[in-house]
Amino acid sequence: MSDDTADDRDGLEPIRVLHVDDDPDFVELAATFLERADDRFVVETATSVDEGLDRLAETDVDCVVSDYEIPDRDGIEFLERVRADHDTLPFILFTGKGSESVASEAISAGVTDYLRKRTGAEQYDLLANRIENAVDATRSRRLLTERTRRLETLISNLPGVVYRCRNESGWPMEAVAGEVERLTGYTDEQLERGDVSWGEDVLHPEDREAIWDAVQEGLVADDAFEVTYRIVTADGTTKWMWERGRVVTSSNGTDVLEGFITDITDRVERERELERRTDELESKYRHLFEEAPIMAVVTRVEDGRPVVDDCNRQFVETLGYDRDDVVDAELASFYTPESRRKLLDGGYDRALTGEFMRENRGLVTADGTVIETVLHAVPRHDAHDEIVGTLALYVDVAERKALERQKERLEEFASIVSHDLRNPLNIAQSRTRLARDDCDTEHLEHVSRAHDRMASLIDDLLILARSGEGVGELESVDLAALAERCWANVPTADATLVVETERAIRADRSRLRQLLQNLFANSVEHGSTGSEGRSPSGSRPAADDAVEHGGADVTVTVGALDDGFYVADDGHGIPESMRETVFEAGYSTAEDGTGFGLRIVERVADAHGWSVDVTESEGGGARFEVRGVEFVERP
Incomplete structure (x- = not known):
């Protein structure tokens, strides 16, 4: 008898055999011959029914071989005990006592095979063949059962219908399963019996001819097709379907179509709504383009x-x-x-x-x-x-242009951006995210990037359009605490903030926050060694933009002046020849920049009655100085 852990040298699944016979010498000899006859065999032995039952409880077995005459119980009793717990386990009665009555009793009890002992080694080759056939048949049935179960589970969980039909007018269904009634309002029996014709009763009348042509063209090209069309359900509802199928040969040798159909109505409606919203957004942007000052x-x-x-x-x-x-x-x-x-x-x-x-x-x-x-x-x-x-x-x-006309246009411009443009943009962004769940296409990525760019422009344009207005209520603002909070709201990569002031100033907190965040974003994006040769864009970069342009090694410092404060970085700074132009609207050196960030800084300062200038920092970078600030004494 070989070891339990013997491996199949041909890479095939081993066959574990339990041989029960009251003659110890015979079971040992039979095990040796069986394992020589087939490398897959791993043979366990037992000399009594009780020992055999114990082995079955301890070890996985693929086939039981048993003698008929065993002292404590006969082979039929052993078979009945095995069948109580292992109803499909192959059981071969291998006995020297052969008679029609024993054979009849064994067959009635459910024995898999019946084989009489003979003399000579040939009997072991015959036994090995019977064992192999019995185990292979059982495994095949088990595999078929499992595959059938998996297929049924898959079909029951598919969001649609699987079918087999003839490639004829009306596409008569031979078999259909899945969510048939939920999708169409008809039962699978109605379609299979021909009470309802898929091509004539379900398929939308306006799509019948086009879909027939599309399917036939696909079959001619590569024996497969993929189509989108409408159906009319039993209650008259119109739905959109997506179908994929191909030609297969049935068991009777005829060619039929097999495929899958699923409901895409929600996706089609979302795509149409997205197109409508995009058209609406384009119209709004057209108005924005026309009315831009x-x-x-x-x-x-x-x-x-x-x-x-x-x-x-x-x-x-x-x-x-x-x-x-x-x-x-x-x-x-x-x-x-x-x-x-x-x-x-x-x-x-x-x-x-x-x-x-x-x-x-x-x-x-x-x-x-x-x-x-x-x-x-x-x-x-x-x-x-x-x-x-x-x-x-x-x-x-x-x-x-007259100042009054500019003011009127800016007010109208801000109204368009704030009310008429932001809402449809939000809807378009949401619809794009929904469309991505159902349709993986590169075009949606372009739409998403365009929406993000629109949102950035809207935010900056709205801030810029309103930044010339007077400030709101002035209050005492802790400059250091506000600087820390603003730093957390700006994509800063690994840049460092140093605050060297403990002063409080009188300011409109929200407007001061705009000023600080734009100065921080400008320093991070353009102040590092990775941005050598660049000058400020005034845009607010995304986190990955900050990394791309550098930003990882820049230190930004907020410090106090006698009559204000400064924000400085240790990057390459701004050439003196360009310092008078960096605050102008539309000025940007970045491809994605809006060009309004530093303009917003200047507008916020003007609204407070402050001044803002740019010079060189002690580290050679840019230093923005805000002066004319009123300090607040702490209690």
């Missing part, structure tokens, strides 16, 4: 040159043209000769690549008047994320 032009590339694709009302009114005279014209035709040279001699190419920062441009009106502007241009992408042109924003530095 700065000149805005959308360009497209034609032969490497910028052509006006669209422009807002401010642009045509300022230059004195009709919109039809501007759209589809070359942008260079509205520039002064010097500005035209800058545009065509690399300026537009830099804007397309996102390298364009901020430059002066001269625009020419319809009557020949030159308007000096500051231009900020960024790349414009299509639905496939390909760069197709630019968005150019022109700020009239001559401030030709």
Whole structure:
């Protein structure tokens, strides 16, 4: 007898055999021959029924071989004891006492096989063959039962219907299972009997011909198909279905279709709602574009040159043209000769690549008047994320528009952003998240990024539009405590904050929070060694942007001045030639920057009656000094 832990040398599952016979020498000899006959055999032996039952209780066994004549009980009694706990375990009666009565009794008791002992080694080869056949048959039945159980469990838990049908007009169903009645209102029996035809009674009349053609084309191409269509349920409800199927050969040799159908009505409705909300949002943005208090032009590339694709009302009114005279014209035709040279001699190419920062441009009106502007241009992408042109924003530095008109437009602008634009954007973002659960497509990622960009612009534009208003109630604000809280609200990577003041100042707490957070974000994004060569963008970076631009090694310090406070970093600072322009609206060196962060800082300071200037810090970085602040003595 071999050891219990013997491994199958062919990599097949071992067959564990319990041989019970009252002759110890015979069971040992039989075990030796059986294990030689098949490497898979692992044989246990017992010389009594009780010992055999004990072995069964202790060890997993694949087959029992037993003699008929055993002193304490005969083999039939042993079989009945085994069947009480192991109703499917193969049991072979291997006995020297052979008779029709014994065989009949054994078969009646449920023996798997009956084999008479013979002389010679050939009897062990025959016994080995019988054992192998019995075990293989039992395992096959067990495997089939398990597979059937798993299939039934899978079908019962699938959110849809599995089917087999003939590829004929009406698609008569031969078998259907799953959530048939929940999806269609009909029972599986109605479909299988032909009382209800899938193609004629369930499939939507307007989709029948198109779906038939689509299925046949798919079958011709690769014996499979995938289609989306509508059905009409038993109560007249219209639902959207997604189906995938293929050709298989049935047991009678004919080709049939097998596949899976599931309800996608909720997904289709969400996608349609998302499209509607996106269209609504686009309309709102169109209004925002038109009413923006700065000149805005959308360009497209034609032969490497910028052509006006669209422009807002401010642009045509300022230059004195009709919109039809501007759209589809070359942008260079509205520039002064010097500005035209800058545009065509690399300026537009830099804007397309996102390298364009901020430059002066001269625009020419319809009557020949030159308007000096500051231009900020960024790349414009299509639905496939390909760069197709630019968005150019022109700020009239001559401030030709009356202050009252600017104020009215800013108020209207803030109203649009706050009320008419934020709500549909929130809905569009939520619908996008729902759509992702049902539809894994790269287009939704582009939509999500565009929504995030819109949200960032809305926040900054709203703050900027209102930052010129007077401050609210002034109170005593602990500068150190507020600085710590503001630092926690800004993506700072591994940057460090040092607070070197214990003073309290009189300020509008919420407006002061805006000022500090924007200064912190600016220092983290542009103040580290990783941002060498950059100057402030005024944007609030995402956490990963802060890491990308550096930020990990910068130290930001908040300290006191005689008449105010400062925020300084130890980065590369701001060139002296650029310090007068960093607070201008739209100024940004970052591709994703809104260009309004430092402008907001200046507006908050102005609203308090403070001044803000930028200079060089002791560590060579940027230092923003806020002066004219009123300190509050602590009790």
